Amino acid sequence: MITTQRLKIEQQALDFGFPKRYVFHNLGSGSEWLEVGLRTNAGKTYRLKILLDDFPLKCPEVFVFQPTNLKDYNGKLLKDYGVSATMHLLGPDSQGNIKLCHYGDKWHGNVTLYKVALKCLVWLNCYDGHLRTGQPIDHYLKHQ
C-alpha cells in the first residue's frame, strides 16, 4: 500500500508533469489505482489505469481503459494480440483493456508514477505512428 509520504511525492511530480490530469482512486483500501488522462502529439486522448498494489516495491501494471477496443493498422483488436513483443503489450485484463509494457526489469523504488505515465505517453505516440504507417510499435520503441 502506498504510504502517505510517498503519495505526496507522487502528487508533486504529477502536478509538475500532468497537472489536473490525474486522480488517485481507492486510497487506503489496499487496491489503489491512479487514473491519468494523456494527450498525444496527434491530439488524441487516452485514459490510463495504473494499479498501485505493492507500489513502489513492484513495477505497476498499466492498462489503457479508454478508448476501449483499440485496433491496429489492419483493424485487428489489440487485445487479441495477447502478449506481444512487437507491439510492446502484455496480456489484457479481464475487461479486455490492453496492458502496456513499460519499465520491466529496470524497475526500482525511486521511479515515480510521473515517469511511468511519461513512458506510457511515449507508447501512445508510437501507437499513433503505427496507425498512420502500419509499422509495429517495435519499429519506434526500443525494448525497455
Next chain:
Amino acid sequence: MGTFKTPTKVQEEIANINDGNSGKEVAFNPQTGELEVVDSQSDIAPNSTTITDVANDGFASDKRPVKVQDEIANINDGSSGKEVAFNPQTGELEVVESQSDISPNSTTITDVANDGFARQTPIVYAYEEEVNNFFKAGNNPIIKGAAFGWQEEDVYHVHIDIPKTPFSGTPCISYFAFVSQADFSLDKKDLIQKLGIELPKRTNNVFLDKTILCVFSYNGTSISKYALLLADNTFQECELKYVPQKSELYSRAKGLLEVDILEKKSVAIIGLGSFGSNIAIELAKAGIGNFKLFDFDRIELSNIARHTCGINDLGRYKTHAIRDAILQKNPFAKILTFEININETPDLLLSEIKDVDMILCLTDENQSRSRLNSIAVENKKKIIFGRAITRAEGGDVFRYNPEENKPCLACLIGKGLFNFQQEEISTEKQANRNLPAYTSAEDKAAAVQVGLSSDILPICNMIVKLTLIELSKGLNSGLATLEEDLIADYYIWANRREIKYKNLPKMEFKANHPSILRWYGVRVPKDQNCLICNNS
C-alpha cells in the same frame, strides 16, 4: 659448424645404446625426473636406478621391492619372529617383534582386508541431552528407542527421543537401561536375561537383526556406562561415547570468534537457494545461534547440483531441509522456518524481522529485494544483498548499514549498479517470473544458464564474512583487522573473463591490475534524492 644428424640417425644411435653395443645405456635419474644416457654399469649417477624392464614398468622395477616383499612375507609367516603392526600414533605400519616389542599404543592388524584401521569394538554414540532426560525422568528403568548404524563401519547412533538432527544409516532397535551398581557388575549375559531382552537371530530383515543396549548406573558420584551390540544370538561389547551438549561443540572456535556472543545473535535469511543454503550452514558453523529462514520453495532435482541439500531432501521445503542441515552442525541452534512468499505476506515478514540482528536477502528477484530494502531502512536493520550474474561469470554483494549515512539498495540501482538485467537465471521458474511475458518458451529455456557451484561459493564466502563482521563489531573478535579492510558497501567479483568482464586483462602472473578472482570494493555515495532512504 656442427654435424647435422637426421632423425633416423638419432634413432639408430638410441637403438645402439639400448642394444648394449655402445657401452652406454639409458637410465632414469630420479633427481631430475629425466632419462639420461650413461655408461653401462660404470658412470651411473649415484642416485640413478638402472631400468631393466621398461615395458613392464616405466619407473624401472628394480630388485629391491621384491626383496622387501620377501622380507614382509617372512615377517608375516612368523618365521622371523617379527610382524607388521599398525601404530595409531604415527598412522604407519611398523615391523615389530612378535608379541614382544609392540609399543604400548600399537594394535595388531589381524584382518586388513575387512578393516583398514583395525577397529576392535563397535562404537556407539549416545546424545548427552537424551541421556540426561532419561535420568531426569527417573521412573523408567528401561526404555526402547532406535539406533541408526553404518554396519560396514560398526558405528551406531542411539536415540530414545526423535533425533534433533536428521538421521542416516540403517535403523535398528535400541534400549537404554538404568541399573543398580550390583546389576551393573553382573555378567553381561545374565544382565541381558534379567532385563528381558531377546538376543536377535539372523534374519532377512536388516532392521531386526541387531539391537543396541546401553547400560547406565549411578554410584553416587559418577555415571558408569557400557554398550552392547546384540546380534546373531550373541553379543559384543561396544565403546560408548557421548555426543556432548553445546558447551563443548564450539570450544575449538574460541579465540577467533566470540562464540558466546554470536550464539545470541540472530539472522533472518530470505531465500534458501544455492546462496542461502551455503551461507546458512557457514553461519551455523561460525556459531550463530538463532535463525529465521524464509522460502516457499521445495527442493527440486534442478537444485541439487549447487544446493547443499542432496537427493534425500527432494520434495522437502528448503526451509526444513536447511534447518536440519544447520542442526547437524549445531543441534542447539534456535531455528524458525517460514514457508511463505514474502511478497504476499509482508506483514508477517515485518513482524518476524523486527527482532533480528541482521537480514540476508538472497532472493532472485527485485520485488522482494525492494521490499526488504524498504523494511531495513524503515526499521534501521543491517542487511546484505548478494547474487550471481549471468552463468555466474561473477557476482556482487551489497551491504546496507543504517547506523551511518550510507546508500540503500535503491540508491545503488538508481546509479545503474546491481543491474537486474544481468542477473543469473538458474531455473525455468525464475525465467518465467523475471523475463517479460512476451519472451518465447525457447528464449526462456535458453536464458537458464547456470554457473558452477564453485563460482558462487566465493560470493557466499564474502557474504558470510561481512555478516560475521557486522555481528561481531565492537566485540574485540579475531575479525577486527578484517573489519578495517572491508569498508566498502558494494563489492564486485569476477569469475571468468566473459560478457561483462570480457575486457579484463588476463590474470597471468600480474598482481597489480584488475583481474578475475579478486574482490573490488566500490565506494557508492548515497543518493540525496532517494525516495526510499531519505524519507525514513
